Amino acid sequence: MTAAESGPDRLVVCHREAIGHCVLSLAPFAKGEVVDRFSGEIGPELRQHSLQVRPGLHISDTRFVGFLSHGCDPNCRLDMERLELVALRGIAAGDLLTIDYAETEDVLFRQFACQCGARTCRGWITGRLEDANEDGLRRMADGGKSAGRSSVLAGDAAWWTREDLHYRAGRLRFAGCDVATMAAEVEEPLYLYSLDRVEANLDRVLAALGDVGCEAGVYYAMKANRFRPLLERLAQSGKCGIDICSPGELDLALSCGFAPGRISFTGCGVSRGDLATLLRHPDLSINCDTIGMIRRIGESSPGREIGIRVNPGLGTGYGDGEKLTYAGGRTTKFGIYREQWSEALATAREFGLKVTGLHFHVGCGYLTDQLEQWSRAIGAALRFLDEVPEVRTVNVGGGLGLPHRVTDQPLDLARWSSILRDHFAGRGVRIAVEPGDYIVKDAGMLVLRVTDVEWKRDTRFVSVNGGFNLHPEPAFYDLPCEPAPCVLRGKGTNRQTVTIAGNINEALDIWAADIALQPVEEGDAIAFLNAGGYGVAMSSNHCLRGSFRECAI
Structure with a gap:
C-alpha cells in the first residue's frame, strides 16, 4: 500500500565517499518545522533503505528519508504516525540531515560502527531491540574508535561507572x-x-592533606547534607570535625556526637540571638564574617578567641560559573575585604579579642582546570595573615568539586595538596579544610x-x-x-x-x-x-x- 503524497522538494540526495548516500537540505529549517512529508510502499520486508512504521511493517521507496544518515545527536526525527521528518534544531541550507536509527528501528538491516563525533556517540549502532553482533562486541571490547562518549552494550561503560555504582545484567x-x-x-x-562512600571520600581528602607538610584537618560542611545517620557516622569515625552555619546546625551537631571543640561556625547575617547561643560554648571556633559581628562578640565576650573570614577578591567555582564563585570581580557578601581589614583588626583589639583563626572560602565545585585560579586566591588570602602573627589555624574553606558531566575530569588531589604545601611551607600554622560536596555528593x-x-x-x-x-x-x-x-x-x-x-x-x-x-x-x-x-x-x-x-x- 502507498502512504500520503510528499510535500515540496527542499532536499537533495547525494553521495559522499566517507558516508555513502546522504541527504542535504536545500533551504533553512527552524526547530520544530516539518522538513519533509514522505510516502512509499509499506510491507513486511526489511530493506537497506526502508524504515520501520511499526513492528513487522516497513516503508520503502520514500525518495529522501530512506537515505538519511545516522547521528547519535541528530538534527531531525521521524514521526512515523504522520510520516513526517521534523527538525530537532535549526538547520541551515547545505546541512547534512541526520536521524538516530535506533529511534524507529527494532532491528537494523546492518549494524555498523559510528564515527559521528557527537559527545553522546555510542560507537556501535544497533536497533533498539537487538544485541550488538560479534563485530560490535569485539569493537567495544577493544575500546571503540568513537570520538564521543564511550558507551557499550547495556550502558556498562557509562562515564560515572565505578566499583560501587554500575549496571549488572x-x-x-x-x-x-x-x-x-x-x-x-x-x-x-x-x-x-552510601555511608561507606562518604567515609571513603573523606579518607581521600585526609590522605591528600597528609602530603601538605604541616598539621591539617577536615571540618565536614554540614549544610551539604544533614542526614542524621550520615552525621553520626562521621562523628563516630573521629576523622573530622564539622562546620556549621546556624544555631540549629549547632544543636544537631552536638546531638550527633560532635564535641564543641570539633565544631567550627562560619555563618553570615549573624544576630545577637545567634551569638548568644554560640557563645555558650567557649571551645567552639567562630569565624566572623563582618566587623559588626566582631563588635557584638567583643561586647558579649571580651577577650575571647575568634577567627575572621576574609575575602581575597579572587575566587573560582565549577565551570567558572558566577553563581558558584564567592569571591572575585563582583563584590560578594562573604568575608571582610582588604579595604576594611585594618578596621576589623582595630575592632578586635578594642575588646581584647584574640584573632587565632583566618578563614576564606572562594567558590564551589572547582576542578583541576580551576586550580591555578584557586592557588592565586590562596596567595591573596594569605597576605592578610602577615598582620596577625597570633593566628594558629588557616581555614581554606571547601569547594572541592567532582565531575557532573562526561567532559569533566576528577579533581587532581595530588596537585591540590601540592598547592597547599607550596603556600604554607614555613608558616607554622595548621590548615583546615571544609569539604561538603566532595564528601557526600x-x-x-x-x-x-x-x-x-x-x-x-x-x-x-x-x-x-x-x-x-x-x-x-x-x-x-x-x-x-x-x-x-x-x-x-x-x-x-x-x-x-x-x-x-x-x-x-x-x-x-x-x-x-x-x-x-x-x-x-x-x-x-x-x-x-x-x-x-x-x-x-x-x-x-x-x-x-x-x-x-x-x-x-
Whole structure:
C-alpha cells in the first residue's frame, strides 16, 4: 500500500565517499518545522533503505528519508504516525540531515560502527531491540574508535561507572544494592546514600592533606547534607570535625556526637540571638564574617578567641560559573575585604579579642582546570595573615568539586595538596579544610518515577514525580544530576533524545534537556546521580510536593 503524497522538494540526495548516500537540505529549517512529508510502499520486508512504521511493517521507496544518515545527536526525527521528518534544531541550507536509527528501528538491516563525533556517540549502532553482533562486541571490547562518549552494550561503560555504582545484567546497582528493588518499596521520591562512600571520600581528602607538610584537618560542611545517620557516622569515625552555619546546625551537631571543640561556625547575617547561643560554648571556633559581628562578640565576650573570614577578591567555582564563585570581580557578601581589614583588626583589639583563626572560602565545585585560579586566591588570602602573627589555624574553606558531566575530569588531589604545601611551607600554622560536596555528593542519588513519556511538538518529554524543589542545584546552579535508568529496557546501545521534566508547575523545572537516554516508559525508575549534596538540605515544599524518603545503605 502507498502512504500520503510528499510535500515540496527542499532536499537533495547525494553521495559522499566517507558516508555513502546522504541527504542535504536545500533551504533553512527552524526547530520544530516539518522538513519533509514522505510516502512509499509499506510491507513486511526489511530493506537497506526502508524504515520501520511499526513492528513487522516497513516503508520503502520514500525518495529522501530512506537515505538519511545516522547521528547519535541528530538534527531531525521521524514521526512515523504522520510520516513526517521534523527538525530537532535549526538547520541551515547545505546541512547534512541526520536521524538516530535506533529511534524507529527494532532491528537494523546492518549494524555498523559510528564515527559521528557527537559527545553522546555510542560507537556501535544497533536497533533498539537487538544485541550488538560479534563485530560490535569485539569493537567495544577493544575500546571503540568513537570520538564521543564511550558507551557499550547495556550502558556498562557509562562515564560515572565505578566499583560501587554500575549496571549488572541491565540493572543499576549502588553500594551492593539493586536500586529498582529499593525504589519499588516506597511511593515517594527516594534519596539513597552510601555511608561507606562518604567515609571513603573523606579518607581521600585526609590522605591528600597528609602530603601538605604541616598539621591539617577536615571540618565536614554540614549544610551539604544533614542526614542524621550520615552525621553520626562521621562523628563516630573521629576523622573530622564539622562546620556549621546556624544555631540549629549547632544543636544537631552536638546531638550527633560532635564535641564543641570539633565544631567550627562560619555563618553570615549573624544576630545577637545567634551569638548568644554560640557563645555558650567557649571551645567552639567562630569565624566572623563582618566587623559588626566582631563588635557584638567583643561586647558579649571580651577577650575571647575568634577567627575572621576574609575575602581575597579572587575566587573560582565549577565551570567558572558566577553563581558558584564567592569571591572575585563582583563584590560578594562573604568575608571582610582588604579595604576594611585594618578596621576589623582595630575592632578586635578594642575588646581584647584574640584573632587565632583566618578563614576564606572562594567558590564551589572547582576542578583541576580551576586550580591555578584557586592557588592565586590562596596567595591573596594569605597576605592578610602577615598582620596577625597570633593566628594558629588557616581555614581554606571547601569547594572541592567532582565531575557532573562526561567532559569533566576528577579533581587532581595530588596537585591540590601540592598547592597547599607550596603556600604554607614555613608558616607554622595548621590548615583546615571544609569539604561538603566532595564528601557526600557522589555518595547519594535521588530515585524518581517516570509518569509520562510523550512528544510535545519537537521534544520528547520524560516526566518524573519529583522536581527542582527536591534538588535545586540543576535548575539554579547548572550542576546537573546525571540520569540513569534503574532498569535498562530492550537490548543494544540505543538511546533516545529526551528532555526530563519535574512535577513542579514552573518553567525552570527541567532535570536535563535534549540528552541521550536509554528508553524509559511510564512507571520506570530513574536514578539522578550526584544528588548526595545540597539536595534534601536545600529542599522545599513548593506546590506541596516536598515529600521524600531518605535511606542509608
